[in-house]
Amino acid sequence: xxxxxxxxLPGALEVATLGMTMRFxxxxxxxxxxxxxxxxxxxxxxxxxxxxxxxxxxxxxGFYHATSGQxxxxxxxxxIADPRDAHALGLGMVYQxxxxxxxxxxxxxxxxxxxxxxxxxxxxxxxxxxRDFMAAMPFRVPLDQPISRLAAGEKQKLEILKQLYLGRxxxxxxxxxxxxxxxxxxxxxxxxxxxxxxxxxxVLMITHKFREVTAFADEVSVLRRGRLVGQGRVADLGHAxxxxxxxxxxxxxxxxxRQGAAGPEVLSVRGxxxxxxxxxxxxxxxxxxxxxxxxxxIAGISGNGQMELMEILTGQRPAQGEIRxxxxxxxxxxxxxxxxxxxxxxxxxxxxxxxxxxxxxxNIAFRSFDRNGxxxxxxxxxxxxxxxxxxxVDAFKVKTASLDAPIAxxxxxxxxxxxxxxxxxxxxxxxxxxxxxxxxxxSAVAEIRARxxxxxxxxxxxxLMSEDLDEVMELSDRILVMSEGRxxxxxxxxxxxxxxxxxxxxxxx
Amino acid sequence: MADQTMIGSTGATWLPALARRxxxxxxxxxxxVLGLGLFGLFLLTQGKSPVDFMAIVWKGAYGSAFSLxxxxxxxAPLLLAALCVALPARLGLVVIGGEGAIVLGGxxxxxxxxxxxxVPPIVALPLLGLIAMAxxxxxxxxxxxxxxxxxxxxxxxxLLLAYIAIALMNHLVEGPFRDPASLNKPxxxxxxxxxxxxxxxxxxxxxxLAFGLLACVASWVLIDKTTWGxxxxxxxxxxxxAQVQGLPVGRLILGFTALAGGFAGLAGFFEVTAVFGSAxxxxxxxxxxxxxxxxxxxxxxxxxxxxxALLLAGFDAASGLIQRRMDLPDATILVLQGFVFLxxxxxxxxxxxxxxxxxxxxx
Numbered sequence: 001x002x003x004x005x006x007x008x009l010p011g012a013l014e015v016a017t018l019g020m021t022m023r024f025x026x027x028x029x030x031x032x033x034x035x036x037x038x039x040x041x042x043x044x045x046x047x048x049x050x051x052x053x054x055x056x057x058x059x060x061x062g063f064y065h066a067t068s069g070q071x072x073x074x075x076x077x078x079x080i081a082d083p084r085d086a087h088a089l090g091l092g093m094v095y096q097x098x099x100x101x102x103x104x105x106x107x108x109x110x111x112x113x114x115x116x117x118x119x120x121x122x123x124x125x126x127x128x129x130x131r132d133f134m135a136a137m138p139f140r141v142p143l144d145q146p147i148s149r150l151a152a153g154e155k156q157k158l159e160i161l162k163q164l165y166l167g168r169x170x171x172x173x174x175x176x177x178x179x180x181x182x183x184x185x186x187x188x189x190x191x192x193x194x195x196x197x198x199x200x201x202x203v204l205m206i207t208h209k210f211r212e213v214t215a216f217a218d219e220v221s222v223l224r225r226g227r228l229v230g231q232g233r234v235a236d237l238g239h240a241x242x243x244x245x246x247x248x249x250x251x252x253x254x255x256x257x258r259q260g261a262a263g264p265e266v267l268s269v270r271g272x273x274x275x276x277x278x279x280x281x282x283x284x285x286x287x288x289x290x291x292x293x294x295x296x297x298i299a300g301i302s303g304n305g306q307m308e309l310m311e312i313l314t315g316q317r318p319a320q321g322e323i324r325x326x327x328x329x330x331x332x333x334x335x336x337x338x339x340x341x342x343x344x345x346x347x348x349x350x351x352x353x354x355x356x357x358x359x360x361x362x363n364i365a366f367r368s369f370d371r372n373g374x375x376x377x378x379x380x381x382x383x384x385x386x387x388x389x390x391x392x393v394d395a396f397k398v399k400t401a402s403l404d405a406p407i408a409x410x411x412x413x414x415x416x417x418x419x420x421x422x423x424x425x426x427x428x429x430x431x432x433x434x435x436x437x438x439x440x441x442x443s444a445v446a447e448i449r450a451r452x453x454x455x456x457x458x459x460x461x462x463x464l465m466s467e468d469l470d471e472v473m474e475l476s477d478r479i480l481v482m483s484e485g486r487x488x489x490x491x492x493x494x495x496x497x498x499x500x501x502x503x504x505x506x507x508x509x
Numbered sequence: 510m511a512d513q514t515m516i517g518s519t520g521a522t523w524l525p526a527l528a529r530r531x532x533x534x535x536x537x538x539x540x541x542v543l544g545l546g547l548f549g550l551f552l553l554t555q556g557k558s559p560v561d562f563m564a565i566v567w568k569g570a571y572g573s574a575f576s577l578x579x580x581x582x583x584x585a586p587l588l589l590a591a592l593c594v595a596l597p598a599r600l601g602l603v604v605i606g607g608e609g610a611i612v613l614g615g616x617x618x619x620x621x622x623x624x625x626x627x628v629p630p631i632v633a634l635p636l637l638g639l640i641a642m643a644x645x646x647x648x649x650x651x652x653x654x655x656x657x658x659x660x661x662x663x664x665x666x667x668l669l670l671a672y673i674a675i676a677l678m679n680h681l682v683e684g685p686f687r688d689p690a691s692l693n694k695p696x697x698x699x700x701x702x703x704x705x706x707x708x709x710x711x712x713x714x715x716x717x718l719a720f721g722l723l724a725c726v727a728s729w730v731l732i733d734k735t736t737w738g739x740x741x742x743x744x745x746x747x748x749x750x751a752q753v754q755g756l757p758v759g760r761l762i763l764g765f766t767a768l769a770g771g772f773a774g775l776a777g778f779f780e781v782t783a784v785f786g787s788a789x790x791x792x793x794x795x796x797x798x799x800x801x802x803x804x805x806x807x808x809x810x811x812x813x814x815x816x817x818a819l820l821l822a823g824f825d826a827a828s829g830l831i832q833r834r835m836d837l838p839d840a841t842i843l844v845l846q847g848f849v850f851l852x853x854x855x856x857x858x859x860x861x862x863x864x865x866x867x868x869x870x871x872x
Contacts, residue, residue, distance in 0.1 A: 314752065314753045315752065315755060316749070316752045316753070332755055333755050333757075334754065334755030334756055334757070335755075336755070337754075337755045338755075344753050346749075346753055351747075351749070352747075352749050352750060352753060353750050353753055354746075354747060354750055355742070355743055355745075355746020355747040355750055356746065356747065357746055358742065358743070358746045362739075362742075365739075366743060366750070366754050367754065369736055369739050369740075370736040370739075370740070376736075377736055378735055378736055378737070379734060379735055379736070380733075380734050380735055380736055380738070380739055382734075401525075402525070402526075404526065404529065
């Protein structure tokens, strides 16, 4: 602070970024982004996964140091070296997941969150102070209950109260409603909105949900691929406009060349119901079919049930309803998967499809180690396993120091190549894929997509779940949109309209 | 890129391969030496000489035919107890309640043995052994089942089950199965001589040692050479990947924990038929806990368990001599074991971090 300068005015802060750019090596995560959050305004930050929203707010909070660009807080330039500097300026952040200690009461959580908490706490005094603080707030949370007894909405309210208690006047909310029911979400955001209107705080909220933007925000900024692609007053924008900005209009990638027409039905999912990860919402797939020689792409913003659908299809999540492969009931046991030639490429292959400490050769053998032609085997055939792995490593160009190297030592692209080698070898009738190219470099992406397309052209039925709309457009014959745990929309890829797809992704029919 | 084009080349690749493999041997050995070093410091604080200590351990454990046989006899239950930890560990489970399975295997043998006096030993002994294994398998299998079906932490549940097993043993041995003639030390009825397991030919070491060695080799074959073992290693490596591969995770967990408990139950069987002649409180003598240390030192490799068990059995065998010659309490050996275990657990963080063992360094 410059001596003699006017103090920053109390109440809601104005915060702005100017030409914020963040590079990680050769990758530009954030490219010349300037946004301004006016004092007392509720500003929404929209964008797909990987659009740079998190990078932007992490730069603002001092978790990252931007490669170039500036920030102003309260109208003057601010240098934020770490989150403590941000806090001192009155900037605070509420995370997607709760940061409260579940076994402590709300009062205890508030007091320990302060930086100046004394070694010996005078609880009588603190309680009085907290009661006074609560009385001045527009909404309340019981102070003497352990956090573990509070509902999710109450916890999120307490997270926001905590920021106010700590004197923060600019809040960043990172998808604050993702663990809340719709009613709870409306209540919490309503309170936040009132605080903004009263001039207590300014808010920048990261979200995927158009509905929340329209209902609560004043202004919106849209990021795509690290660039600011749209900005405006919410009152002037419709869902269609926001969707168009979010997914872009130039994104209409031409589908890859393909041959052959779709054959008979391979996968059929009927009336499948299951709980989602949070246990609060339901996943319900009424009807989903994939034919031989066809790629069915499921688009959707993350957290709308794609992960759960993958778990249902891989037998990791109990579900009611009927799943058939080639007309036969399917429960994802190893015998069924082998008999019906069903293969999987789960997202993050190292986490979901490999044993990191086991060798490359062993990981490649996961599908076939217990098969001896059509029969099963009891004794492991180590020599055959290695020979086969050597051949596949060669054919799929997996770069590894040795077949005996632990697979965790490989780069992401090579892990995915090894998994592809394992899953795409031999007859494959059905291939279920989730985000196959997430986090991979350009050349690996092209190669992996070409392999998937080759499998389709050879007559494999492919179900592709991806948060990358370009990928869905490029690979699919038919596109489905998943939203709120349901299939919300279906269209042939040839006549797909991006704006319509974006609209359905945002949760509005 | 040179280090990435080695596949298919016929150059000297044994050095990098050796570097990787030696990691699993050198780190536990270094941990053992460090643990002994710390224990040496502890002895110095007690005014005792670490050099004398090692000399007495050598004498008491391996120095004479008598002490060597004493060591080997103690190694028998330790081999089986260590397998009870090592097998579940390959599936990613930390089971530390082998003591309970040993105790119950012994109690089953001691309680049923006297009723089989009329049955030919060739039938009765295998039958008793199988029953002891079944009881032990049920006990540790229960910890596996609780883990798989109810999500109960198997480390805690197996430990608590061990306490229950010991309490159960005390109740049965002092109550329903007590031999009225056992006055000072409540025991079951003594086994007839025909049901006592004898010594290995030409040695003063009972047959339990042979079965312990056999169990280690068989376990190694099971884990390293069969598809079941491979499936178990996938489960241990990443249970999510195993599920995506459609592997029967539940059956593998139940099967391997039950087999592990079965081995511990077999240890109890040999303690009763070869050592005590009846079941009593001496069954809970801590073999199950020493087995934990052995399995961790051996990195849960069944073959590596053999030398480690012989080492630890040696310490055990020498403890009496240490007590007499050095005027130290017999708990001294527990202090040593504690030091070694602590260093072993800490050394786990060294894996993959030491450049010495990186194949690239030698390529």
